[in-house]
Amino acid sequence: MVRSRITGTGSCLPDKILTNLDLERIIDTSDEWITSRTGIKERRIAEEGQFTSTFAAEASRRALEMAGIKAEELDLIILGTVTPDFPFPATACIVQHEIGAVNAAAFDLSAACSGFIYGLSIADKYIRTGDAKKVLVIGAEVLSRVVDWTDRNTCILFGDGSGAAVLEVTEGDSGILSTHIFSNGSFWNTLYQPGCGNRNPATNEQTLLDRLCYIRMEGNDVFKHAVRAMEEAACTALTANGMTPADVSLLIPHQANRRIIDATAKRLGIAADDARLFVNLHNYGNTSSASIPISIDEANRTGRMKSGDNVLLAAFGGGFTYGSALIRW
Ligand code: UT7
Secondary structure: OOOOEEEEEEEEEEOOEEHHHHOOOOOOHHHHHHHHHHOOOOOOOOOOOHHHHHHHHHHHHHHHHHOOOHHHHHHHHEOOOOOOOOOOHHHHHHHHHHHHHOEEEEEOOHHHHHHHHHHHHOOOOOOOHHHOEEEEEEEEHHHHHHOOOOOHHHHHHHHOEEEEEEEEEEEOOOOOEEEEEEEEEEHHHHOOOOOOOOOOOOHHHHHHHHHOOOOOOOOHHHHHHHHHHHHHHHHHHHOOOOOOOHHEEEEEEOOOHHHHHHHHHOOOOOOOOOOOOOOHHHOOOEEEHHHHHHHHHHHHHHHOOOOOOEEEEEEEOOOOEEEEEEEOO
C-alpha cells in the first residue's frame, strides 16, 4: 500500500531563554503561578535579525540532512505559521530560496497550533495520490513579536522556534496511517490577533493605539474546548485504525498547557507520568504550529520512538482548528 513516511526530522530554536523569573521582573506574575497553572518554566525568544524563516530554514536543513536527500529533490514545501515574515510572499517561498529547493512548490498554511497536522494531512494526500514524492512540512513561529508583553494572561505562554519533517513515499508497513483535521469557526474570535489584517489595518493609527496587533485570548474558553477537541481528534484516529489507547506507544500532544496535556492523556487512559506521554512544554512554552514538529524531532533524536511504534499526534488551536495523525514509526 502506498503511503507517506517521515524520513527526516529537524528543529531549530532561538538561543535566547526567557525564564519565569525574568517575567517576574516585567509583569505582575510569579514562577509559582506560571508553573502550577501552565507547567511552563522557560521559553525561547528570537533576537533582532532572526525571523520565522530563519528558524524554519535551519530546521528544514536538519530534517533534509537526516533524510539524506537534497533540497532540489523536494516537490512541495508546506509551512504552518501564524507569524509569517511578511503578509506576502509566503514564508515557505523564502525558505525554499534559502535552502535551494528549486523544484518545489511552496505555500504557507494558517491553522494556528494545528498548522503542522494540517500540513502533514495535505502532504500525506499529495504523496498517496502520486502527485508528490518528497514533501517538506514545517511549523515555525516568532510569536514573541505578536505577544502583548503587558498582558500577563497571554505573554507567559508563548515561545519561538521551528520544527520540520521530510515525508517520502513508501510501500512498507510504516508511515502515516491516517490524518484527521477539523475546524469550528464559531469560536474564531476566542483566540486571535485582531489587528494587522484588513479589518484593522496597521496603517490605521487606532489599530496601534488599541494594541490590536497582539494576541487576544479567552483563556478559560480555549482551555475547555482544547481538552474536548484533542480527545475527539485522538479517538477518531484510533477508531479509524481499529486501535485502542493501549496500542499507543507515544502520545505527542500540542504543547499549550500541562493541565491540557494531562487532561487529554487521562481521557485516553494515559497517566501524566507515563513514559508514553511526550512533554517538553516546560522548556519552550507554546510554540503554536512548531510545537508538534519540535517534539517529534526531540523524540526521534532521543530514541523515544522505535521502529513499529504507534505514535499519536493531537493538536488544537485558534480558529478553532484541531486534528490528529497516527503514525507507525
Ligand atoms: O495553543 C492553544 C491555545 N492556547 C491554550 O490552549 C491556552 C488555554 N488556556 C490556558 O492555558 C489557561 O486558561 C491560562 C493559563 C491562560 C490561564 O489559566 P487559568 O487557570 O484559566 O487562570 P484564569 O484565567 O482563570 O485566571 C485566574 C487568576 C485571575 O485572577 P483573579 O481574577 O482570580 O483574581 C487572573 O487575573 O489568575 C490571574 N492571572 C495571573 N496571575 C499571575 C492570570 N495570569 C496570571 C499570571 N500571573 N501570569
